[in-house]
Amino acid sequence: MKKTIRIKKNNLNYNIIIQNGSFKKYLKSLINQRSKKYVIIDKKIYNIFKNFLDKNKDLNLIKINVSEKIKSFEYYRKILLILLDKKIDRSSLIIAIGGGTIGDLSGFIASTILRGVNFTLIPTTLLSQVDSSIGGKNGINTKRGKNLIGTFYQPNKVIIDPSFLNSLSFKQIKSGYAEIVKHAIINDNQFYKWLKNNLDDLYKLKKNILISAIEKSIKIKLKFIINDEKENLKNSSSRAMLNFGHTFGHVLESMNNYNSNLTHGEAISIGMILAAKVSYKKRKISKNQLEDLIVHFKNAQLPINSNMIKKNQFYKKLMNDKKNINEKINLILLKRIGSAYFARNFDIKDIKDSIFNNKKIL
Ligand SMILES: NC(=O)c1ccc[n+]([C@@H]2O[C@H](COP(=O)([O-])OP(=O)(O)OC[C@H]3O[C@@H](n4cnc5c(N)ncnc54)[C@H](O)[C@@H]3O)[C@@H](O)[C@H]2O)c1
Ligand SMILES: [Zn+2]
Numbered sequence: 001m002k003k004t005i006r007i008k009k010n011n012l013n014y015n016i017i018i019q020n021g022s023f024k025k026y027l028k029s030l031i032n033q034r035s036k037k038y039v040i041i042d043k044k045i046y047n048i049f050k051n052f053l054d055k056n057k058d059l060n061l062i063k064i065n066v067s068e069k070i071k072s073f074e075y076y077r078k079i080l081l082i083l084l085d086k087k088i089d090r091s092s093l094i095i096a097i098g099g100g101t102i103g104d105l106s107g108f109i110a111s112t113i114l115r116g117v118n119f120t121l122i123p124t125t126l127l128s129q130v131d132s133s134i135g136g137k138n139g140i141n142t143k144r145g146k147n148l149i150g151t152f153y154q155p156n157k158v159i160i161d162p163s164f165l166n167s168l169s170f171k172q173i174k175s176g177y178a179e180i181v182k183h184a185i186i187n188d189n190q191f192y193k194w195l196k197n198n199l200d201d202l203y204k205l206k207k208n209i210l211i212s213a214i215e216k217s218i219k220i221k222l223k224f225i226i227n228d229e230k231e232n233l234k235n236s237s238s239r240a241m242l243n244f245g246h247t248f249g250h251v252l253e254s255m256n257n258y259n260s261n262l263t264h265g266e267a268i269s270i271g272m273i274l275a276a277k278v279s280y281k282k283r284k285i286s287k288n289q290l291e292d293l294i295v296h297f298k299n300a301q302l303p304i305n306s307n308m309i310k311k312n313q314f315y316k317k318l319m320n321d322k323k324n325i326n327e328k329i330n331l332i333l334l335k336r337i338g339s340a341y342f343a344r345n346f347d348i349k350d351i352k353d354s355i356f357n358n359k360k361i362l
Pocket of ligand 2: 131179246264268
C-alpha cells in the first residue's frame with residue numbers, strides 16, 4: 001500500500017509519501033542526481049541500516065547520538081561547520097533521518113545554512129511520522145525554554161516508512177499514538193471511534209491499519225496548517241487547536257526536566273485529560289464523553305494523572321505559557337469529542353476547581 005499526499009497551497013508545494021520500504025527506494029532514486037547529499041542521521045538508525053547506507057558512497061553521513069540535548073546552539077554550530085567544511089552549496093540536499101529531535105535540528109540547519117537549502121525529512125518514530133515532520137516548524141532549545149529559537153521551513157519531500165517502527169520501543173509507539181488520538185479528538189469523532197476499534201492492531205503495528213492511521217492523522221494536521229500556517233488565527237480553525245493538551249503537557253515536561261522517563265506523548269496525554277476535565281466543568285463535553293476519553297486512554301496505556309499537578313510549581317509555570325495574555329490562561333478545550341475551540345481568560349482557581357472537583361466521576 002502506497003499513499004501520496006500532495007500539498008499545494010500558496011508557498012506550500014510538496015509530497016508526503018507513506019509506504020513500507022520507501023526509505024531505501026528514495027535513497028536509491030537519488031544515486032544518479034548530481035547535487036551533493038548530506039544525511040543527518042540518528043546513530044541508532046545508522047546502526048540498523050549500516051550495510052545499506054555505507055554502500056552508497058555518494059551520501060555524506062553525519063551520525064548523531066540522539067537526546068533532547070542535541071537541539072542546542074552547540075550541535076547547531078558544530079553541524080553547520082561540518083557542512084561548510086564539506087563544501088555544501090546552494091543546490092545541495094540535506095536529508096534528516098530520525099525522530100523529531102533530528103528533524104527539528106536539521107530543519108533549522110537546512111533553513112539557515114546558505115539562507116536555505118533543499119531539505120527532505122525521513123521520520124523514524126511514530127510521533128515524527130504523524131506530527132513533527134508535518135507543518136514546517138523546527139528549532140532548538142536554550143536554558144530559557146524549549147523550541148524558542150527556530151524557523152518555519154517546509155521540506156521538499158517527506159518520506160514516511162512505517163517499517164522503521166519495528167525497532168521502536170512500545171513507550172515511543174505510545175508517545176506517537178497520543179498525537180494521533182489528539183488529532184482525532186480535536187477534529188474527527190469518526191476517526192476517534194475507528195481508533196478505539198483498531199487500537200490493538202495499531203499497537204501490533206499491522207501494516208494497513210498503521211498506514212491508515214498515519215495518513216488520517218497527517219491529513220488532520222495539514223487541515224489546520226493550510227488554514228493557518230504561521231498560527232495567526234484565534235478561532236477554531238487556528239493551528240493552535242493542535243496544542244490541545246499541550247499547555248498542561250509542556251509544564252509537566254518542564255517540571256520533569258525533559259527527562260525521557262516521561263515522553264512528550266505521555267505528558268500531553270495527562271494534559272488532554274486535564275483539558276477534557278476543564279471542558280466538562282465548563283459544561284461543554286458531557287460526563288459520558290469525559291469518561292469515554294478516560295477509558296480509551298487507559299486502554300491505550302496512556303497516563304491520565306500525575307502527582308506533579310498537585311504542586312504549586314505546576315500552576316506557576318502554567319502562567320508562563322506563550323498563549324497567555326494579561327495573566328489569564330488561554331486553553332484549547334473541547335466542544336465535544338471531534339471538535340476543539342480556543343478558550344480565553346481562565347485564572348488558576350478555575351483550573352484547580354475543574355481538576356480537583358471532578359473526583360466523584362473519576
Ligand atoms: N516540529 C514540530 O512540529 C514538532 C512537533 C512535535 C514534537 N517535536 C519535537 O520532536 C522531538 C521528539 O521527537 P520524537 O518523539 O520523535 O523523539 P526522538 O527523536 O527523541 O526519538 C526518541 C528515541 O527513539 C530513538 N529512535 C528513533 N527512531 C527509532 C527507530 N526507528 N527505532 C528505534 N529507536 C528509534 C531515538 O534515538 C530516541 O532515543 C522533541 O524535541 C519535540 O520538541 C517537534
Ligand atoms: Zn505534541
